[in-house]
Amino acid sequence: MKQVNIYTDGACSGNPGPGGWGAILRYGAHEKEISGGEAHTTNNRMELMAVISALKLLKEPCEVTLYSDSQYVCNALKLGWAEKWRQNNWMRNKKEKALNPELWAELLDLCAVHKVEPVWVKGHAGHPENERCDELAVAESHKFM
Numbered sequence: 001m002k003q004v005n006i007y008t009d010g011a012c013s014g015n016p017g018p019g020g021w022g023a024i025l026r027y028g029a030h031e032k033e034i035s036g037g038e039a040h041t042t043n044n045r046m047e048l049m050a051v052i053s054a055l056k057l058l059k060e061p062c063e064v065t066l067y068s069d070s071q072y073v074c075n076a077l078k079l080g081w082a083e084k085w086r087q088n089n090w091m092r093n094k095k096e097k098a099l100n101p102e103l104w105a106e107l108l109d110l111c112a113v114h115k116v117e118p119v120w121v122k123g124h125a126g127h128p129e130n131e132r133c134d135e136l137a138v139a140e141s142h143k144f145m
Contacts, residue, residue, distance in 0.1 A: 001115065002027060006054045007067045009123070009133035010046025011141050018144030019043065021050035022136025024129050025057060032057070033132070037140030046137060047073050048103040055110040064116045069123030069130055077118045082108055 005026040012019035020037035034053055037046070047070040055064070068074055076082040085091065085098035086108060092098045110116075121127050124134070 001061060001063045003065070004058065004062045005065050005067065006051070007129035007133050008047065008050035008054060008073075009069060009130060009137050010043055010048075010050050011134060011137035012041060012043040012046055013141050013145065016040055016042050018141045019046040020137040020140025020143070021046040021053065022133040022140065023050045023054040024133060025054055033136060035136040035140045037137075037143060039144040044070070044072050045100055045103060046141075048100055048107060050133070050137070052103060052107050052110065055107070055114060055116070058114060062114050064114050066116050066118045067121050067127075067129060068118060069121050069127075071120060074118040074120040076104070077107075077111065077116065 007024040008021065010019065010021045018039055019041040020035060022035040025032045036049065036053060047068065051066060051068065051073060082104045085104065090098045090101035098104065121130050123130060
């Protein structure tokens with residue numbers, strides 16, 4: 001399997017509000033930046049869209065190291081929360097629905113194709129790729145202001 005590094009970030013001005021996401025895909029010497037956004041969204045949705053959009057670009061199953069400053073994304077994948085939510089009909093517990101079930105379903109399906117290892121990085125702490133993804137995400141969110 002090819003080994004790919006993916007760096008992602010999401011941003012939202014207000015929560016909810018105009019938002020954006022950015023991602024960098026790196027395979028060997030090859031690098032691609034992508035970004036997008038929505039007029040009315042949440043930060044967590046943008047974090048998820050960054051990962052989903054990046055994984056969807058992979059043309060074959062890959063080993064992916066996913067670098068994100070979103071504990072929501074990293075913990076839900078690494079600790080199995082998202083899979084548990086799906087098994088429980090998108091309920092976090094007996095009373096609380098899981099948020100963003102359609103995005104989680106899409107992400108879990110992509111994770112069934114690719115071997116994804118989430119790595120949490122501290123946001124706004126000088127990590128070059130995280131800083132670049134933040135720039136991309138913020139620029140996208142500004143398009144809706």
